[in-house]
């Protein structure tokens with residue numbers, strides 16, 4: 001686990017280009033900014049080429065799209081491949097809505113992601129494994145989460161993060177589990193979207209995307225855990241405010257003290 005990547009990220013301040021969803025776009029922009037990277041968003045396909053060229057990483061969130069936005073996402077993913085920019089996909093609710101599954105399938109044949117980050121319901125759907133996803137939430141299923149993540153990584157030929165109480169990170173050969181976190185993440189819509197774009201920021205500072213992805217997961221979950229531990233009575237409103245502070249202020253040494261993974 002290369003926690004020192006957090007210092008590299010803060011020193012390099014990489015630009016992360018995001019196509020976000022309208023629900024969580026501000027959380028995503030502020031989360032990237034707080035951790036020490038530089039967010040930029042766009043809704044216009046005419047500037048996609050320039051946007052991808054100026055970015056050090058790209059994150060495409062499939063959370064809430066219209067037909068023109070699907071075209072924008074497709075072109076941007078293809079440009080990320082063309083310019084060799086690390087590409088992260090967040091396949092929101094792809095296990096719960098058949099239309100989304102169809103769109104995601106089409107997009108994943110049009111471009112090649114470097115990392116896919118989703119919850120169990122989303123990663124199971126992309127792996128082709130039976131699971132009962134529940135809207136944007138993970139839902140329920142009986143499959144083994146490590147096997148599901150590994151199948152998805154092999155099928156999609158990329159690093160996969162299956163997030164939840166434990167995050168599973170795998171490239172199909174190597175697998176790590178991050179045990180840190182807090183259930184308060186589930187009380188704030190957009191925790192997952194923030195994580196996906198922070199993963200992109202880490203990919204901008206380490207060309208081994210498996211390493212970048214696992215470090216991003218530990219940093220994000222570990223910071224959330226520290227925030228929750230600071231006040232056992234904390235609720236979801238205070239959590240997101242304090243999470244933003246902590247994304248900015250938490251040090252590598254503080255994360256080393258609580259890092260839990262195997």
Ligand SMILES: Nc1ncnc2c1ncn2[C@@H]1O[C@H](COP(=O)(O)OP(=O)(O)OP(=O)(O)O)[C@@H](O)[C@H]1O
Nearest residue numbers: 119163164165181182183185189190191192193221
């Ligand atoms: N019960 C839990 N305990 C500890 N950490 C958790 C828990 N649930 C989620 N997390 C953490 O929350 C973060 C977001 O992951 P999650 O799987 O909830 O994303 P998501 O379902 O896509 O969320 P979103 O509602 O934003 O779409 C990750 O860092 C993950 O480790």
Ligand SMILES: Cc1ncsc1CCO
Nearest residue numbers: 021023063064092136190
């Ligand atoms: C609630 C919600 N609906 C579509 S996207 C989104 C935010 C979580 O990604």
Ligand SMILES: [Mg+2]
Nearest residue numbers: 092136192193
């Ligand atoms: Mg999500």
